[in-house]
Amino acid sequence: MDIVGVLAVAFWxxxxxxxxxxxxVLVGGGPPIDGGRTWRGRRLLGDGKTWLGTAGGIAAGAALAGLLNLLQTTVNAAVPAPLPWFTPVAAVTLPAGALLGDIGASFLKRRTGRERGAAFPGLDQLDFVVGSLGLTVLFAPGWFFGTFTLPVLAVVLVITPVLHVGTNLVAYKLSLKSEPW
Ligand code: CTP
Ligand code: K
Ligand code: MG
Incomplete structure (x- = not known):
């Protein structure tokens, strides 16, 4: 597989x-996951991690995986790479793991004295990659290793922070997000 193929598989x-x-960000709001609880004088997670945002995010990711599965045969014929078909488990662990990583990052931010919305460079850009890949390798190891070869994994670790910074900047400019990270 050439670099275009590796990029296509990684992105897909x-x-x-x-x-x-x-x-x-779009559907979040309402009761926070931590129910307002504090630990050692600080919020456990904070008001930025809500049940609605988490459920909506997982639903959106799983729905997208389903849509990509419908398009897979057609797009595969046009792209010089074996684009994966998402198993039902991977369709859920990828988005659920991403939000779990994000929630874990909020926990760490609160423990290190960072208020809601504060930046934590590095963690902000990679928490969801570690979470989604971690949960997926645990629950769908066959699919994981069949899809994420070493070159694909390397490309994911490079393009993800770039895409994350870019999309958050756009969301901020569109006033959808209150901070550009
Ligand atoms: N959001 C949510 N539930 C989640 C993740 C995000 O409702 N599990 C929504 C919240 O409205 C949140 C916004 O998306 O404020 C932006 O997400 P994020 O930047 O991750 O949260 P922050 O508000 O910056 O909070 P934190 O400092 O804890 O990351
Ligand atoms: K975050
Ligand atoms: Mg934030």
């Missing part, structure tokens, strides 16, 4: 992990 396979955070 990660799309269900990319949309949940953005979908959560």
């Amino acid at each position: 396979a990660m799309l269900p992990a990319y949309v949940p955070n953005n979908a959560a």
Whole structure:
């Protein structure tokens, strides 16, 4: 597979992990997951992690995986790469893991004294990659290793932070997000 193919597989396979955070921004609100609880004087997670945002993000990612599966045969014929078909488990673990990683990052931000919305460079850009790939390798190892070869994995780690910074900047400019990270 050439670099175009590797890029195509990396982007396609990660799309269900990319949309949940953005979908959560759009549908988030209401009761926070931590129920307002604090730990050692600070919020456990904060008001930025809500049940609605989490459920909506997982639903959006899983729905996108389903849509990509419908398009897979057609797009595969046009692209010089074996684009994966999402198994039902991977269709859920990719978005759920992405939000789990994001929630874990909020937990770490609160423990390190960062208020809601504060930046944590590095963590902000990679928390959801680690979460989505971690949950997927645990629950869909066959699909994971069949899809994420070493070159694909390397490309994911490079393009994800770039895409994350870019999409968040756009969401901020469109006033959908209150900070550009
Ligand atoms: N959001 C949500 N539920 C989630 C993740 C995000 O409702 N599980 C929504 C919230 O409205 C949140 C917004 O999406 O404010 C932006 O997400 P994010 O930047 O991850 O949260 P922050 O508000 O920056 O909070 P934190 O500092 O804890 O990351
Ligand atoms: K975040
Ligand atoms: Mg934020």
